[in-house]
Amino acid sequence: MISAKTQEQVLKLIQEKERIEKEIQNHGVALKNNNIGFNEPLVDSEGFPRNDIDVRSVRLARTQIVCLQNDLKDITKAIEEGLAKYFVEKKDMPSSSSVPSLSNISLESKSEVLKDVELKPFLIVSMVSENSPGSIVGLQMNDRILTFGSINCYNFKDLNQIGELVNNSKNHHIKIKLRRNEIDLELILTPKIWNGQGLLGFKINAIPMTN
Secondary structure, three states: OOOHHHHHHHHHHHHHHHHHHHHHHHHHHHHHHOOOOOOOOOEOOOOOEOOOOOHHHHHHHHHHHHHHHHHHHHHHHHHHHHHHHHHHHOOOOOOOOOOOOHHHOOHHHHHHHHHHOOOOOOEEEEEEOOOOHHHHOOOOOOOEEEEEOOEEOOOOOOHHHHHHHHHHOOOOOEEEEEEEOOEEEEEEEOOOOOOOOOOOOEEEEEOOOOO
16 A cells, blocks of 8 residues: 655655755856856965955855765765655565666656655635736636646745746646546636736645645
8 A cells, every 4th residue: 555655755855956956056156157166276376365256156066066965965865765665655666676766767667756755735726817817827716726837735835935837937828637526627827917906816725735
């Protein structure tokens, strides 16, 4: 029997891995902006701090990247162990098998883990304006949202996160999954300028999550 707890743990670990990778990338920008890597000295030939780079930001970026890379190794190992446990529970892998590496597990298998996780509503639609982009695709009041683009109950932080996604997706499609009268539906939203307020023309509230 597949443990829902195992599924949720693996999903959260994968999302945390993606967050760490993005943070490493962001710190790497500081090095790139200073045209420097990890091995170049931060002082000149006379032992003084170099004046052609921002020494403080470079030192901080290097330190953060090293720490994050260590975190990445730990979480990658945890994901591998979680995936192994998941597939044992799915009986897709003998329990005596060694823990697989992420590179040996197909993207389809990873996606399967995510699909099997039970999504819970984390947003509810409180208002839909007439003739708005939201109403045109069929969004209704009291629709409970399961996914909003890549955001779901497991990685949702606050409504600012939704607003940022909408603003960055102007004139581009956002797929949402919602639950209406216990029936799950999919809609494609397209944030755009219209005659009313905002880019979508509806309001949402966060649903308090319970463990």
